[in-house]
Amino acid sequence: MKLYFGVDIxxxxxxxxxxxEQGEILDKRSFATAAERGLDDFSRRVRAELDLAVRAxxxxxxxxxAVGVGVPGFLDVEQGVLVEAVNLGWVxxxxxxxxxxxxxxxVAMENDANVAALGEAWIGAGRGAKSVxxxxxxxxxxxxxxxxxxxxxGVNGMAGEIGHLTVRREGGHRCNCGKLGCLETEASASAxxxxxxxxxxxxxxxxxxxxxxxxxxxxxWRAGHAAAAGVVREAARxxxxxxxxxxxxxxxxxxxxxxxxxxAGEAWLALVREAFVEYALPLVVEAARFQLAELGNDAxxxxxxxxxxxxxxxx
Amino acid sequence: MKLYFGVDIxxxxxxxxxxxEQGEILDKRSFATAAERGLDDFSRRVRAELDLAVRAxxxxxxxxxAVGVGVPGFLDVEQGVLVEAVNLGWVxxxxxxxxxxxxxxxVAMENDANVAALGEAWIGAGRGAKSVxxxxxxxxxxxxxxxxxxxxxGVNGMAGEIGHLTVRREGGHRCNCGKLGCLETEASASAxxxxxxxxxxxxxxxxxxxxxxxxxxxxxWRAGHAAAAGVVREAARxxxxxxxxxxxxxxxxxxxxxxxxxxAGEAWLALVREAFVEYALPLVVEAARFQLAELGNDAxxxxxxxxxxxxxxxx
Numbered sequence: 340m341k342l343y344f345g346v347d348i349x350x351x352x353x354x355x356x357x358x359x360e361q362g363e364i365l366d367k368r369s370f371a372t373a374a375e376r377g378l379d380d381f382s383r384r385v386r387a388e389l390d391l392a393v394r395a396x397x398x399x400x401x402x403x404x405a406v407g408v409g410v411p412g413f414l415d416v417e418q419g420v421l422v423e424a425v426n427l428g429w430v431x432x433x434x435x436x437x438x439x440x441x442x443x444x445x446v447a448m449e450n451d452a453n454v455a456a457l458g459e460a461w462i463g464a465g466r467g468a469k470s471v472x473x474x475x476x477x478x479x480x481x482x483x484x485x486x487x488x489x490x491x492x493g494v495n496g497m498a499g500e501i502g503h504l505t506v507r508r509e510g511g512h513r514c515n516c517g518k519l520g521c522l523e524t525e526a527s528a529s530a531x532x533x534x535x536x537x538x539x540x541x542x543x544x545x546x547x548x549x550x551x552x553x554x555x556x557x558x559x560w561r562a563g564h565a566a567a568a569g570v571v572r573e574a575a576r577x578x579x580x581x582x583x584x585x586x587x588x589x590x591x592x593x594x595x596x597x598x599x600x601x602x603a604g605e606a607w608l609a610l611v612r613e614a615f616v617e618y619a620l621p622l623v624v625e626a627a628r629f630q631l632a633e634l635g636n637d638a639x640x641x642x643x644x645x646x647x648x649x650x651x652x653x654x
Numbered sequence: 655m656k657l658y659f660g661v662d663i664x665x666x667x668x669x670x671x672x673x674x675e676q677g678e679i680l681d682k683r684s685f686a687t688a689a690e691r692g693l694d695d696f697s698r699r700v701r702a703e704l705d706l707a708v709r710a711x712x713x714x715x716x717x718x719x720a721v722g723v724g725v726p727g728f729l730d731v732e733q734g735v736l737v738e739a740v741n742l743g744w745v746x747x748x749x750x751x752x753x754x755x756x757x758x759x760x761v762a763m764e765n766d767a768n769v770a771a772l773g774e775a776w777i778g779a780g781r782g783a784k785s786v787x788x789x790x791x792x793x794x795x796x797x798x799x800x801x802x803x804x805x806x807x808g809v810n811g812m813a814g815e816i817g818h819l820t821v822r823r824e825g826g827h828r829c830n831c832g833k834l835g836c837l838e839t840e841a842s843a844s845a846x847x848x849x850x851x852x853x854x855x856x857x858x859x860x861x862x863x864x865x866x867x868x869x870x871x872x873x874x875w876r877a878g879h880a881a882a883a884g885v886v887r888e889a890a891r892x893x894x895x896x897x898x899x900x901x902x903x904x905x906x907x908x909x910x911x912x913x914x915x916x917x918a919g920e921a922w923l924a925l926v927r928e929a930f931v932e933y934a935l936p937l938v939v940e941a942a943r944f945q946l947a948e949l950g951n952d953a954x955x956x957x958x959x960x961x962x963x964x965x966x967x968x969x
Binding site: 470486491493495497498499500501504508516518580583584585587588589590591620622623625627 | 784785799801806807808809810811812813814815816818819820823824831833895898899900902903904905906907933935937938940941942
């Protein structure tokens, strides 16, 4: 039996899973990342979780072939170095070496949007497709590309960074990256909240509660508020446009959309797809199935496990 | 010795070349396509050229392993069928079978932008790169993607159809594809001619001669006409923006630009790159060398020969 240990590092919680070659989760758990305690401490806790998982699943520790890690930050994969993870406060750390020492197994790492994409492409909404474009729409907009079952990272890991497509050349908002009108500033949960608050301040949305998250705006939309519907539709259309730009380049057979905003469901997805169809070529539209992610919060750990399997094959 | 016969079908002329495994051209010739005489007649002429080339090069006919063909049209590569080539007036023809019968060799086909990309990636401006984005900027704007030395065609051959990225959402022109503001309508030779003629009609460009081609506008630009410079710059900037959108998806290490408009040279390329840098992420910019195509009119036949070699390997 070949098993892989997937680790999905988040700003507050880190999730882990012991995953079989077929993508079955034998054990799943999570712990507080507590990044401020440093990488060595973190790595020891990952090892402890791995040991717990092996015992809980009743498997032979020797069957765990490798560890895969999804990291919310920028990586130098070739050197095995985490260059910077703003949310963790980690800079220039030899993540692969330290984790390999702690776990006694080969370690592969990738950014979190990429491992989630790999998970969805493997056994989620993208399964069976030759070429998968995954978008993760939450506070920001991330993306990942899987071609022939393998992560396509581009030459320095930036492939599929669709959140920074300049979609809105006129009247676009300032992005953290410094540019104006990035997909992330127009289509994310942050964009939806920003626009809804603006309308609320103008008295065009109900004042009876603060808008804390995109789900508040979705609730107003479902309750029939026209201004909220406008905000949702606008953000969804920017996303559809951005996905069309990617799809004309990539010509995928599956486009998978996950992340917090995608919980708005099929009605929201229909708005995204409407703009996608408008801006993509008919043959590109025809080739691409368009669907919501299926693995939810497990996409990261499952994709990380798959990454570990690919890593072992390449050794 | 392994040789491949590359065929680049054009609306008026068809070019052929006998190419070695290393990309050396042993013989090069061209003939009038005369598509109206039909595919059977055309295929017999390809065979005659192949025989001539073999004799002229003094090689053993048995060394010619396969034929690769670049076609200006939409193809069903899996079925070996040319679906439609508007400029040839050919519709639904079993191109691969007929050419294989005529030449007595395995035949592989691809659209012309893709074979040109493969040629440039193999031994042209993209050589040595892992991931190459090629743009062909002429009457229209075509594109091709080569990953790991292999053509990446997407799931139905539409990958890299960058001419139909909607770049100009406000005030864009109507494209042949039916959409507004496609890269092709804003950055091609046709766009440059259209805008220059408009300015000429408004008396803002010299009236002493008609504008027959983009090269007339480039000549005025070089002669210091501000309005012509504006036209050139605007078209170049749309191209740079479109390439940035592709590059954020693909994260290539080489971006190669060919086609008639690229003959405007390095000063034009600098304008394209200026916009590219503005819209692509810094790490994407850093990874990608940005250069003019090197193979000129030979890119098609060389890429077609390479396609033939890949085809033989896959048999």
